[in-house]
Amino acid sequence: MATDVFPPFDTSHFGAQLVWLAITFGGLYFLMSRVALPRVERILENRQSTISGDLDKASAMQRQAEEAGKAYEKTLADAKAKAQALIQENAVALAAEADAKRKAVEADLNAKLNAAEAQISQMKSRAMANVDAIAADAATSIVKQLTGTTPDAGAIASAVAAAKA
Numbered sequence: 001m002a003t004d005v006f007p008p009f010d011t012s013h014f015g016a017q018l019v020w021l022a023i024t025f026g027g028l029y030f031l032m033s034r035v036a037l038p039r040v041e042r043i044l045e046n047r048q049s050t051i052s053g054d055l056d057k058a059s060a061m062q063r064q065a066e067e068a069g070k071a072y073e074k075t076l077a078d079a080k081a082k083a084q085a086l087i088q089e090n091a092v093a094l095a096a097e098a099d100a101k102r103k104a105v106e107a108d109l110n111a112k113l114n115a116a117e118a119q120i121s122q123m124k125s126r127a128m129a130n131v132d133a134i135a136a137d138a139a140t141s142i143v144k145q146l147t148g149t150t151p152d153a154g155a156i157a158s159a160v161a162a163a164k165a
Contacts, residue, residue: 135160
């Protein structure tokens, strides 16, 4: 058989080639269906379960983070409310303290004012008591200067009393 035909295309070998093709295809099919594809399927299932587990964990963590955020917001709002109440309480206490101090200062100033008015009144009454004597001395000096004679003290006193009224 010395033909110039390419051996795989030689029709005399087609039967044997088809048998080997069927045996090889069957063997590969058996290996793929029993060995390789189950491994790939397990890998894909593991991958899917890992992804699902990770997604569930992420979802749970997200819920926890949202709950923690809500708890933080509530705590922050409570703290702000407490701070506002404390500020209000301190403001009331400081206002009461300032009012008490103001009243004490006003009372002290009123006492000092009353004492000063009493002192002024005493000084005025002493000064007014001396005014009659000063007026009498001045009138005596003026009359003596003008007339050259010393006037009667009773006349001067009655003239001062008449001028005062």
